[in-house]
Amino acid sequence: xxxxxxxxxxxxxxxxxxxxxxxxxxxxxxxxxxxxxxxxxxxxxxxxxxxxxxxxxxxxxxxxxxxxxxxxxxxxxxxxxxxxxxxxxxxxxxxxxxxxxxxxxxxxxxxxxxxxxxxxxxxxxxxxxxxxxxxxxxxxxxxxxxxxxxxxxxxxxxxxxxxxxxxxxxxxxxxxxxxxxxxxxxxxxxxxxxxxxxxxxxxxxxxxxxxxxxxxxxxxxxxxxxxxxxxxxxxxxxxxxxxxxxxxxxxxxxxxxxxxxxxxxxxxxxxxxxxxxxxxxxxxxxxxxxxxxxxxxxxxxxxxxxxxxxxxxxxxxxxxxxxxxxxxxxxxxxxxxxxxxxxxxxxxxxxxxxxxxxxxxxxxxxxxxxxxxxxx
Numbered sequence: 001x002x003x004x005x006x007x008x009x010x011x012x013x014x015x016x017x018x019x020x021x022x023x024x025x026x027x028x029x030x031x032x033x034x035x036x037x038x039x040x041x042x043x044x045x046x047x048x049x050x051x052x053x054x055x056x057x058x059x060x061x062x063x064x065x066x067x068x069x070x071x072x073x074x075x076x077x078x079x080x081x082x083x084x085x086x087x088x089x090x091x092x093x094x095x096x097x098x099x100x101x102x103x104x105x106x107x108x109x110x111x112x113x114x115x116x117x118x119x120x121x122x123x124x125x126x127x128x129x130x131x132x133x134x135x136x137x138x139x140x141x142x143x144x145x146x147x148x149x150x151x152x153x154x155x156x157x158x159x160x161x162x163x164x165x166x167x168x169x170x171x172x173x174x175x176x177x178x179x180x181x182x183x184x185x186x187x188x189x190x191x192x193x194x195x196x197x198x199x200x201x202x203x204x205x206x207x208x209x210x211x212x213x214x215x216x217x218x219x220x221x222x223x224x225x226x227x228x229x230x231x232x233x234x235x236x237x238x239x240x241x242x243x244x245x246x247x248x249x250x251x252x253x254x255x256x257x258x259x260x261x262x263x264x265x266x267x268x269x270x271x272x273x274x275x276x277x278x279x280x281x282x283x284x285x286x287x288x289x290x291x292x293x294x295x296x297x298x299x300x301x302x303x304x305x306x307x308x309x310x311x312x313x314x315x316x317x318x319x320x321x322x323x324x325x326x327x328x329x330x331x332x333x334x335x336x337x338x339x340x341x342x343x344x345x346x347x348x349x350x351x352x353x354x355x356x357x358x359x360x361x362x363x364x365x366x367x368x369x370x371x372x373x374x375x376x
Contacts, residue, residue: 003035004093009084010100010124014042014062016269018209019182019298023126024100026183027161030363030370036095041087043067053083063087071135078103081113088119098122098161103141104148107156123157125149125167128294159373163296164316170294178373181317182301183363190270191305191357195278200231202347205279205308207237207272207299210247216285216313216334218248223339225257232347233260235279237272240265276306277354281346284312285334292316305362307355311342321360 008028012020021042028038041053044064056062065083068074088094097119099107111121130146132139154160154174161178162168168179184191204224210217217236221244224234239247241263253261264275276282282303286292292315300318303310310328312318322330329342359365 002037002093004095005037005039005091006031007039007041007084007087007091007094007097008100008124009041009087009097010043010102011067012040012042012100013045014040014056014064015059017045020100020126022269022298023182024098024124026185026363027098027124027180029185030180030183030366033364033367034371034374037061037091039063039087039091041065041084052086071137074134074138078106079109081106081109084110085113088114088117094119096120096122096159098124099157100124101126103145104152104156105145107153111156111158120158122159122161123153124161125153125171126163126295127291128167129291164294166294166316176373176376178370180366180370181296181361182298183366184301184305184361186305186357186359186362190273191277193270193274193277195274195354198233198278198280198351200351202229202232202281202351203279204232204234204281204283204343204346205237205275205303206234206283207276207302208284208297209238209266216287217244218251219334219336219339220283220285221248221251221253221257221261223336223343224261225254226336226340227343227347229344229347232343233262234283235262235264235275237264237267237275239263273302273306276303276308279308280351281309281311281328281343282306283339283343284310285331285339286313286315287334288313288315301361304360305358307358309346309349309352311339311346 008024012024014021016022024040031038039061041063044067050066053063053065056064068077097110097114099110107123114121128146128150130143132142154171159176160171160174161180162171163181168177171177206217206220284297284300296316300312304321304327313331313334319330322328331338331342
């Protein structure tokens, strides 16, 4: 018998288009394992305009709303509670609505709208970033909202879900805080795929969507370019060669380098995991700043689950997992020479053998802490 319904709302594109969707779906499995029904309301991936909300074909308990295209639509979308309340009214046992990284003004409006219904509002916070694309008004709003998220979200929401120890400390005044890193379901078949053979090549793999600020992909390519190893290659998932040249115009790609770098562009999540399972070393570098230390790199959690050696930097809580499992090389900074030395060291250790996946980030590991959080 269900203990009630939890509704997860955000700008994620369901069912698995990006780290945000993967996070909320895994968190939903955690809630489901504790006896709740989790329903999702995300954003449509298409530019198609439609009213209210609609179910996503082939996926139970998943709905989507139109993504705002113009500045006026964006303002209305931010200030509206209509779609969320429409979904709430479909169920007579809603216990909680979880807002994923939505603006604080939206949090306030939803909190007020649901107060009379005796429905709690939780806020799932995975980032503190004040940068966005769009108009000056949207950029100014984002700048102010990031401050509000850091300083006020825990005072408004009934409960908080955070992704890192840094966030947990920031929101320590709140009594109902649950820290959940990026979770996975290791029973899912995507973690048990047969990886492709590399014909003797030692393969480094980078998977992510760089924005020129968060990820240090340019330095990874420069470090790899300086390695004189014929049997090594670098697979880059999430960006095409053209997009890379635009993001990192100062990083030259020579004909010799191009032969050893494979640009994959965006891939379905299942294929990304298959490449991670098959690579010999995953590279993931970020600068140590407030944005990156407050967040948590999803691709680290996925590579860690794949049990593949990782070369990464000491950001967020990554160092604690690296030290405990000794699963790779933890660098103090993503400098080119440091990355190069780590890559050469990984190559010397040889191609890895397929091993069992790790369950540290499996959602079942967090059942007790989540149950305690709900019952608090």
